[in-house]
Amino acid sequence: MSYYRICPNCGKGAVARYATDDSLCGECSDNSSDNDKLSVEKLQEQLNSKVKALTEIRANIEEHNQIYDLSTSTALLLEGIDGIAFEALEMEEGNE
């Protein structure tokens, strides 16, 4: 036996298996899970590119330090940037 009900999201009538069923209709639940999946994938992509950029910055600084005989002020500046990149990376890793 099935029951006629109204989808709480789109308001369309739908047939449910239980009278107490208040889930979204098939169409809406399909869409919402697709959207969730897409936004999670998008966020993960953004996170990956940030981590990649920060990692590259740190590698560039290290390379620069090894190749060039830097003045104290330049070395301090690079060390500061490296520290900021390191902290940002730690935060990104903590979010996973």
Ligand SMILES: [Zn+2]
């Ligand atoms: Zn619906």
